[in-house]
Amino acid sequence: MHWSLWILITLGTFFAMEGITWATHKYVMHGFLWYLHEDHHNPRGHVFEKNDAFFLIFAIPSWLCIMLGLQNGVYWAAAIGFGIAMYGFAYFLVHDVIIHQRFKWFTRSNNIYVRTIRWAHKMHHKHIGKEDGESFGMLYVAKTYWDKVRSDRQRQQASKA
Incomplete structure (x- = not known):
């Protein structure tokens, strides 16, 4: 199998993880x-949450695919593991660093994508119970949230003029 196919499998897995994460968030979490x-x-004001256990739930299959795939020459399995790991890293950056700012690295971004994902996640967290949720994805944001952020930006620009 050619290395370019492994890259396609890795990238395909990365993008598929958004749907898997959405379904896991909505129906499992x-x-x-x-x-x-x-x-x-x-x-509860603690540094770590029980919710952090989901890191392991996704990291274990990634690690197993990488380890067993490389050990046994099943490189497509390793590529899947690398795709899951890449998504996990992106999830960490977006969810923990950018949205919830558990690490104060990007606190003042005015980027429209960052503002949109933060708004969508805020709408998700307005529901404190497990029912009636919305916006279960992470990297892909529905059009309604983009429209809201764009209209807010246009209002801000008009008020400056």
């Missing part, structure tokens, strides 16, 4: 594993 996710919607 806001479903039967709500007891792990609840402290993310109702913070």
